[in-house]
Amino acid sequence: MAKKQAWVHSSHPRWPSYLFFLIVALSVFSLVAILIYKVDNFASQTKTIVGHNLEPTPWHLFEPKNFTDESRHIRAYKIIQCSYLTCPYAAADGGAQPSELEKRRGLVSSRTPPKCPTFFKFIYRDLEPWFNTRISMDQITQAKEHAAFRIVIVEGKLFVDLYYACVQSRMMFTLWGILQLLKKYPGMVPDVDIMFDCMDKPSIERNRFGNGSLPVPLFRYCTTEAHLDIPFPDWSFWGWSEVNIKPWDEQFKEIKQGSRTQTWAKKIKRAYWKGNPDVQSPIRTELMRCNDSSLWGTEIIRQNWTEEAKAGYERSKLSNQCKHRYKIYAEGYAWSVSLKYILSCGSLPLIISPQYEDFFSRALIPKLNYWPVSSIDVCRSIKFAVDWGNSNPYQAQAIGKRAQQLMQSMSMDQVYHYMFHLISEYAKLQDFKPVPPPSAQQVCEESMLCFADEKQKELLKKSAVTSVSTTPPCTLTRSPNPNFFTAWAEKTQKIIDEVKDMENRTNAAIT
Known part of the structure; x- marks a missing residue:
């Protein structure tokens, strides 16, 4: 019997114990490998606010964004963490309780708000195409053809559906601004559904919509008289x-502060412009031909951003560019963010026949806070402005001062007031209840900071709203008579024509 048992044991030898652990290890490794593959695959399909897995906008191509500065696995982890895991925990940890929101809402509504600036009335003109028809979900869907991303606000939370990448960090900082609005006025910003294009040129042409055809609503940074795009702070x-x-x-x-380093009498008696002329801008190309201080009274400088970056931007500080009596504004590929910095200098702004409007440029009035320069014979028109200013220094200085005062009044509080009223008036026109689409992601401050690089983080934190507003947004006056905008445009054009007539008479006398 013992022999038989021994034979049985010998015919079925025991496996070495290490084989069991090897199989377990291989199984775990396989599961981990499958998991990593699945995560990588999921991450490779996730679109992000910084441009992962997004193509440039087809209507304004630019160099695709490169994310090769980190390994594929680290990038995948970051995409998953920032896109899906950050906001739920942030909301759970830091969300305000309803009772607290009610207290804040009561605090905000208990203060008497100031009256909004006159140019806020242009909100009504921008939204006028939809006053009678209202805005349907079908129109929102049609606007997707022109949009880089979609913003949906529901119960104070921000959701974003991503379609195309935006150049540089435009999308990130635009969304950050909306988050700050929600933070500044908790419980007050209505639910809304917005299609947004982050590139330069307007795209919704007025003449495309007629004979019963309904326009599609699209937010962007600028518009023109010939377009229906809705301008939003850039x-x-x-x-x-x-x-x-x-x-x-x-x-x-x-x-x-930089503008005060020299008195008006000591400022250089020339017109100054520094920028990038290589942006398909006919005006800037023409302006480069005016770089002759003795002939045209100008100082035109080509900006090389690559070299400026290498030098740490020391030569491009905006605070050091207020040493001239006259500052030239020339539109770029479309409108340019440089307008607000030029107006801030206290120099006399020389604005070359602008085609585009951003939200605050409607506050500009020729000869009050800027000097109009003709796009025809630009150099000669600039020279006339410089000669006029040097012959009328007190008037020129006063115009420059009023331009600076305009921009001082344009504080971030005022920017948030405009955002609040534009979104609120737009939301009133929507005939549906906004709901985030299934492909949308929630965006919060923490997810933005999660994606941001060190420089971006520094700027985002600096611009963060630190407390809930104790006063409500300014009071927006009721929609003005349509004649208001016609009269505004006619008054502006009349002053421009007067300046042009002065210029023509002076030039005729010289010749």
Whole structure:
């Protein structure tokens, strides 16, 4: 019997114990490998606010974003962490309780708000195409053809559906600004559904919509008389990391301080422009031909951002560019963020026949806070402005001062007031209840900071709203008579024509 048992044991030898652990290890390794593959695959399909897995906008191509500075696995982890895991925990840890929101709401509504500036009335003109028809979900869907991303606000939370990448960090800083609005006025910003294009040129043409055809609503940074795009404060109000521009309140303070380093009498009696002419801008191309201080009274400088970056932007500080009596504004590929910095200098702004409007440029009045320069024979028109200013120094100085005062009044509080009223009036026109689409992601401060690089983080934190507003937004007056906008445009054009007539008579006398 013992022999038989021994034979049985010998015919079925025991496996070495290490084989069991090897199989377990291989199984775990396989599961981990499958998990990593699945995570990588999921991450490779996730679109992000910084441009992962997003193509440039087809209507304004630019160099695709490169994310090769980190390993594939680290990038995948970051995408998953920032896109899906950050906001739920942030909301759970830091969300305000309903009772607290009610207290804040009561605090805000208990204060008497100031009256909004007159140019806020242009909100009604921008939204006028939808006053009678209202805005349907079908129109929102049609606007997707022109949009880089979609913003949906529901119960104070921000959701974003991503379609195309935006150049540089425009999307990040635009969304950050909206988050700050929600933080500043908790419980007050209505639910809303917005299609947004982050590139330069307007795209919704007025003449395309007629004979019963309904326009599609699209938000962007600028518009023109010939377009229906709805202008919204641009990203640079919260900072511009690529060219080292600080958040607006801080940047304006520095520019104003720089403008005081010289009295008007000691400022250089020439017109100054520094920028990038290589942006498909006919006006800037023409302006480069005016760089002759003795002939045209100008100083035109080509900006090389690559060299400026290498030099730490020391030669491009905006606060150091207020030494001239006259500052030229020339539109770029479309409108340019440089307008607000030029107006801030206290120099006499020379604005060359602008085609585009951003939200605050409607406050500009020729001969009151800027001097109009003709796009026809630009050099001669600039020379006339310089000669006029040097012959009328007190008037020129007063115009420059009023331009600076305009921009001082354009504080970040005022920017948030405009955002609040534009979104609120727009939301009133929507005939549906906004709901985030299934592909949308929630965005919060923590997820933005999670994606941001060190420079971006610095600017985002500097521009963050630190407390809930104790006063409500300014009071928006009721919609004005349509004749208001016609009269405004006619008054502006009349002054421009008067200046042009002065210029023509002077030139005729010289010749």
